[in-house]
Amino acid sequence: MxxxxxxxxxxxxxxxxxxxDGQQPPYYLSYSAHDVYSVSITAQQxxxxxxxxxxxxxxxxxxxxxxxKLDNTHGDKRTSAITTVPLPLEDDEKAIQRSLWWAxxxxxxKALQSWLKVKTxxxxxxxxxxxxxDFSKDPAQTATAQPxxxxxxxxxxxxxxxxxxxxxxxAYPHVYSNFVLLSVRAETSYFxxxxxxxxxxxxxxxxxxxxxxxxxxxxxxxxxxxxxxAKTDGTLASQQEMEAAIHKxxxxxxxxxxxxxTEPFDGPALLSGRAAAVFFHExxxxxxxxxxxxxxxxxxxxxxxIGKPILPSFLSxxxxxxxxxxxxxxxxxxxRYDSEGQRAQKVNLIxxxxxxxxxxxxxxxxxxxxxxxxxxxxxxxxxxxxxxxxIVTSTKTVPESSLxxxxxxxxxxxxxxxxxxxxxxxxxxAVTTRNAPQAFQVIPLVVYRVYTDGRPDELVRGVSIVGTPxxxxxxxxxxxxxxxxFNGECGAESGTIPVSAIAPAxxxxxxxxxxxxxxxxxxxxxxxxxxIEPGVKSGEVQQ
Numbered sequence: 191m192x193x194x195x196x197x198x199x200x201x202x203x204x205x206x207x208x209x210x211d212g213q214q215p216p217y218y219l220s221y222s223a224h225d226v227y228s229v230s231i232t233a234q235q236x237x238x239x240x241x242x243x244x245x246x247x248x249x250x251x252x253x254x255x256x257x258x259k260l261d262n263t264h265g266d267k268r269t270s271a272i273t274t275v276p277l278p279l280e281d282d283e284k285a286i287q288r289s290l291w292w293a294x295x296x297x298x299x300k301a302l303q304s305w306l307k308v309k310t311x312x313x314x315x316x317x318x319x320x321x322x323x324d325f326s327k328d329p330a331q332t333a334t335a336q337p338x339x340x341x342x343x344x345x346x347x348x349x350x351x352x353x354x355x356x357x358x359x360x361a362y363p364h365v366y367s368n369f370v371l372l373s374v375r376a377e378t379s380y381f382x383x384x385x386x387x388x389x390x391x392x393x394x395x396x397x398x399x400x401x402x403x404x405x406x407x408x409x410x411x412x413x414x415x416x417x418x419x420a421k422t423d424g425t426l427a428s429q430q431e432m433e434a435a436i437h438k439x440x441x442x443x444x445x446x447x448x449x450x451x452t453e454p455f456d457g458p459a460l461l462s463g464r465a466a467a468v469f470f471h472e473x474x475x476x477x478x479x480x481x482x483x484x485x486x487x488x489x490x491x492x493x494x495x496i497g498k499p500i501l502p503s504f505l506s507x508x509x510x511x512x513x514x515x516x517x518x519x520x521x522x523x524x525x526r527y528d529s530e531g532q533r534a535q536k537v538n539l540i541x542x543x544x545x546x547x548x549x550x551x552x553x554x555x556x557x558x559x560x561x562x563x564x565x566x567x568x569x570x571x572x573x574x575x576x577x578x579x580x581i582v583t584s585t586k587t588v589p590e591s592s593l594x595x596x597x598x599x600x601x602x603x604x605x606x607x608x609x610x611x612x613x614x615x616x617x618x619x620a621v622t623t624r625n626a627p628q629a630f631q632v633i634p635l636v637v638y639r640v641y642t643d644g645r646p647d648e649l650v651r652g653v654s655i656v657g658t659p660x661x662x663x664x665x666x667x668x669x670x671x672x673x674x675x676f677n678g679e680c681g682a683e684s685g686t687i688p689v690s691a692i693a694p695a696x697x698x699x700x701x702x703x704x705x706x707x708x709x710x711x712x713x714x715x716x717x718x719x720x721x722i723e724p725g726v727k728s729g730e731v732q733q
Contacts, residue, residue, distance in 0.1 A: 191390065193286040194221045194249075194382045201294045202384045206255075213302060217261070218254040218325065220383035221290060222529065223247065223277060224569055227340035229374045231348055236357030238349055239369070245340065247277035248569055249290065253297040255305040258325040260312065262304040263572070265485065268553075270304030273297035274570040320484040322554040328561050330387040331531050337378040338392040343423045348372055355432055359402060362440040363718055364447055368402040370436075374423050379527070387531040395522070395688070396423040400436055406447045409709040410652055414439045414446075414635055415616065419520045419677045442636060445649055452637065452650040452705060458600040458609040459701040460593055463674025465634065467691035468615040470582050471676070473630045473659045474507065475691070478539050479682075480550040480558065480575035491659060495545050496557065502666050503543040504586035509564065510536035511578030522677040522688035523578035529684075530565040530573050537562050542585075549575040568685020576684060582693035584669035593670055593697050594640065600667070600699060601642050608639040610703070611647065612655075617678070631656050633706070654706045662701065670695030 198221055206215035225247050232240040251273045254261045263271045275293040278285040352370045359368045374396045381389040396419070403413040416435050420426045427435075461469055476482070483493040492500055501507070511534040514524045525534050530552050538546055550558055551565030551573050565573035588596070594611075601609040613636040632655040638647040673694045680689045 191380055191382065191388070193283045194223060194290060194380060195388070196283075197221075197287045197290040197294065198382055198384060201291075201298075205294075205298055214255060216253045216255050216298060216301065216384075217257055218252070218384055219294070220252045220381065220387070220531070221249055222252070222531075223249040223380040225337065225378045225380070227338075227376045229341050229343055229345070229372075231345065231352055231372045232369055233349070233352035233356040234369045236353055236360060238353065241345065241349065243340075245279055247279055248274060249277050249293065250274050250569060251290070251293040251297045252572075253294065253301040254325060255298075255301040256308070256324075258327060259323045260308065261324045262301045262308055264308045264324050265311070267304045267308060268572050270300050271297070272570070272572050273300065318486075320556050322484060322556055322559070324553070326552040326554045326560050328532060328552060330383060330385040331389055331527065331533055332387065333389045333391065333527065335390050335392050337390065338376040338394055341374040341376050341394075341423070343374055348423065351429055354429070355400070355436055358433060358436045359440055362444055364404050364444050364713075365402045365440050366404055366714060366718075368400075371399045371401075372423065373397045373399070381527070381531045383531060389527055389531055391527050393525065394421050396420045396426055397522075398426055398432070400432075400439060402439060402443055404443045404447045405709070405711070405713045406651070407713060408451070409711050410451070410706075411709050412443060412446045412651060413616075414443055414614075417677055419522055421514070421520055425520070446636075446651050449649040449651045451652045451708075452703065454705065455610060455701075455703045457604055457606040457700060458597055459612060459698050460597045460609065460640070461612045461696045461698065462614065463670060463672065463693055463695045464676050465612040465615040466582070466669075466693040466696045467580075467674060467676040468617065469632055469655075469696075470507070470693055471577060471580055471680070471689065471691040472617075472632055473662055475509075475577045475580050476682070477659060478548050479577070480548045480555050480564075481553055482575075483548060483555045484553075492545055493556075496547070498545060499543040500545045500660070501540055501543040501663055502586075504584050505540065505543055505666065505669075506538070506583045507540040508536060508538045508581050508583075509549060509578055510581055511563070512536060513579050513581075516579075516673075516675055516690075516692055519675050520677075521579050521675070521690040522679075523580075523690035525566075525578060528561075528563050528565045528573065529567045530561065532561045532563045532565060534578065535563040537564065549577060551575045566684060566687050568687060571683070571685040574682070574684040576682065576687060577680065577689050577691075580689070580691045582673070582691075584694055586668050587671040587694065588668055590670045590672070590695055593668065593695055596668060596697050597640055598642050600697070601640070606642070608641045608648075610653075610701070611638040611640050612636075613638065630659060630662075652706045652708065653703050655701060656704050657702045662698070665699045665701070667697045667699050669697070
């Protein structure tokens with residue numbers, strides 16, 4: 191912090207003072223340094239394949255030239271402000287300051303070049319629809335906390351645990367690839383700015399990821415994943431809980447590879463709470479990010495809908511990154527300060543179906559001039575408005591069992607032979623730019639046909655949910671009475687960041703699905719070497 195403050199003061203007082211060659215001082219300068227300790231252990235097929243520990247220091251230097259109304263980041267030149275370099279691992283103040291000096295000098299040169307281009311572009315182009323400034327005026331934050339030290343985990347014990355967990359897949363001959371990954375991270379972020387911000391922000395996280403895949407006889411690749419989240423490795427789920435989850439995951443893969451392929455469908459559906467959480471993150475959350483509301487390229491789905499209903503009146507949506515847990519489960523989307531040094535805030539996005547605001551970074555938009563603590567980014571990227579912990583609440587709840595009955599009744603009303611039940615969803619993507627249809631695609635992992643004639647539910651594969659957001663969101667009929675959590679990572683233009691979403695199960699009157707792209711590579715010709723031949727009991731020797 192001493193090195194960062196000293197070099198920042200030297201740069202702000204010295205850069206551009208001679209006004210030579212069109213130079214001018216930066217009106218804003220910030221250093222965001224990250225001191226990261228991490229431990230990663232990976233097992234596969236019952237054996238370790240990687241075990242690494244690392245310590246890294248890196249800094250993002252942001253330089254803005256011009257003024258808050260119009261600067262070098264305007265329009266498509268937003269990335270011109272950031273320069274990222276590694277920092278010395280030793281607490282050598284002079285060495286750190288020297289690295290900061292070089293990065294600042296490099297960043298200042300980029301900012302000047304971009305600023306000249308911005309001035310030229312704005313002089314020759316037509317007036318922009320949104321004339322909001324390029325940078326908001328928000329109060330500088332100060333916070334001091336004790337930095338975190340390197341994770342102190344029992345590597346030998348965890349190596350044994352991961353071997354045992356990954357070995358479970360040996361009992362499932364059609365699970366062709368798998369891994370179990372433990373990632374433990376201890377990070378301290380240091381932030382200083384020319385506005386007077388001075389923040390020391392520690393953060394810890396532990397994550398165990400289970401991944402497995404198979405291939406159906408027709409060439410379709412299938413996978414399942416399970417994650418366990420906690421603040422530290424000592425508070426992760428027990429070995430017994432993890433073992434049970436892996437057996438369930440592997441069994442579902444064995445079932446999926448022989449399940450029938452779905453046909454395109456348009457009709458009623460029921461999403462589990464976890465599936466609904468991913469659905470809301472992809473379909474709604476990304477369209478409520480502030481930067482989506484300005485610019486020539488953005489589709490601006492909900493830009494003009496402030497004060498208007500965009501969901502059924504029984505639904506409300508908030509994003510609250512200040513929550514660390516929900517029902518005892520650690521939330522990946524928790525943070526205290528965003529990537530621009532602003533304090534995290536709970537934001538009520540939609541109340542009783544009516545849109546109230548957007549997720550704001552320090553990039554203003556029409557009617558919203560300030561950040562609400564949601565400027566987030568991966569190291570090396572410029573922050574944008576992003577989700578943290580997206581939370582969906584409902585005032586129209588029914589027991590989960592009643593939702594199934596309502597699904598069958600709705601399918602009968604529409605003369606459909608079945609409705610769909612989405613038990614698990616992996617991910618998806620949302621198109622928000624105006625040069626393409628404003629659509630989304632979500633990839634379910636476990637889907638059942640729920641028949642109206644009383645037949646048992648039928649597992650199907652190859653399903654992809656597609657549609658347009660406004661149509662899909664307004665077809666929600668009711669929700670369940672308990673909420674589930676999705677913890678994961680989300681990628682966008684500001685990089686990959688941890689996120690969470692919480693939602694109840696939802697009954698939708700109409701959802702559209704299509705078949706996923708299907709591979710053509712056949713399954714392995716030889717069985718795995720430890721596979722047991724049909725009719726041979728474990729432990730028997732074939733003659």
